[in-house]
Amino acid sequence: MLGRILVVAIRLTVLVAMGGVVAACLVPPINPDQSARRAAARSATVVVARSVTDGVGLGLQLLDADTARMEKLDLPGGIFLDLASLSPWEARGQRQLVGVGRPRAGAGGFEEGSRLEMIRMTVPGGEVLDRLPFDGDPLPNGAPCWAPGGRARLIYPGSDGRIYALDFEPAGADDGARRPAEICPRELPAEGFPAQAGEAFVSDLSWDATAQPGRRLLASLRFQGGKASGVSGWQLWWLQLDQDATRITAAGRLLDAEAPSPHVRRRFPTAFRDHTGAPRLAYLSTRVKENVSELRVVPIRLDPVSEAPHAREADATVLAERCLASAPVPSTDRGNLVFLRESGETLDVGRVSLEETRGSREAAGPPRDATAAAVHASR
Structure with missing residues (x-):
């Protein structure tokens, strides 16, 4: 309660x-020399x-x-x-x-x-x-x-749909006391969103593990106030940051899917390289009317010049259904994906292998040999 x-x-x-x-x-401030020992x-x-x-x-x-x-x-x-x-x-x-x-x-x-x-x-x-x-x-x-590195620096999506950075341990800080102004959220200026789409509302931030550390974020976006009336459906986007991760310098659609619709939600993007080094995208696709969420995985193609990521939903494999609204998590060896789904009065922790999805086209349902570990969480 x-x-x-x-x-x-x-x-x-x-x-x-x-x-x-x-x-x-x-x-009391944290000694910045501690970051070197992390x-x-x-x-x-x-x-x-x-x-x-x-x-x-x-x-x-x-x-x-x-x-x-x-x-x-x-x-x-x-x-x-x-x-x-x-x-x-x-x-x-x-x-x-x-x-x-x-x-x-x-x-x-x-x-x-x-x-x-x-x-x-x-x-x-x-x-x-x-x-x-x-x-x-x-x-x-x-x-x-x-943020990557040894400092306590965070980036988060705000309630106004914008992106903010918060430095608990500012770069170059000494051992002296920090002023309160040094620990305040700072908006990251954003470029690259199409003006005709309206104002972007950002959620579900995650780092793109296929890119240089700290240079590209993934997000779920909705637009409001553009040429189309009302609020758009959720879309998956990539957001490129400058070298110091202080502003967004470019942005683009990550997933080539059907036109954004309130009837289908695509959220919680997670990009990683699997155990072979191939870039992959995992996300949840939800049919709103049935309230059914699927875990999907799709290969990522990188632009040979800009290295901007792009994926096609037509190439996606459905790994699991009845998923809960939580981002999928790759294992350390990148051989499995873990996700959550409700099961009666508790939760199931599902685990599926990524091995058989390599080279797959769209699948009608979860892989036949996918494993799902029903793990009862402690109360």
Whole structure:
């Protein structure tokens, strides 16, 4: 019930907030030399959104793509968190976790007068490093992406549909105390969207693992206010960033599919290179009327000059059906994809092999030898 309360609170704030900034609490700074001692995380682990787990009565969960298992993420007492993600690196056996949270008052609700915050902490351990209360927009509309490298720098989609960067550890910072202004979200100026399409609303950000690290994002987009009336259906796009990842310099359609329609949603793009090095795109395609979501995988073609990615839905293979609204996750060896689907009163963690999809054309259903591990998450 608490999960539903927070999700509703976030969504209501997203709808009504018109502007504002994030005010940073003064906390002891992290020594920037620590970034040099950080190493890549050893497991492909992601945080599952509460919009998925709350429906079956689960708390905040971690999904390990290598073992196809979920386990409960224990948080310090008095903190409730959602829309969270783990750092791609670790130090001394710990990773960092950033998400939208709110102080709790016991087990029955939130502290009176408390506000939503962006919270950064270590896991395991639960040491809180930063708490940034939201005074208004930009609230995230999805989990943040950690910028490649050893710094605590994030990029996230805002409630206004724009993209923001948040530097917890600014480049070139010294050991002195940080000023609050140094820990505030900054909008990334965007170029490359067609003016006739209207204003873009961005969600489901992820890094394109087939590109140079930190240079290309993938996203789900909708347009409003263009030549076509109303709001467009969801589309999959790529977004090219400049060298410092401070602005979007180009953008384009990632998936060549049917005309965007409110009857079909294509969301949660995940690009990676499989175990052979071939670039692939995984995403969810949902038939809205039937409320059925399919996990699809399709080869990516890279432009020989610009290296811009492009895929055709006609080449896609359907790997699974009845998927929940959560991005598919490739295993560390890139041989499998892990996804979530509801099963009675709990969740199934499905795992499918990518081996047989190489060279496949569109399939009518899941591969016959695909494995699905029904793993009951801890409550």
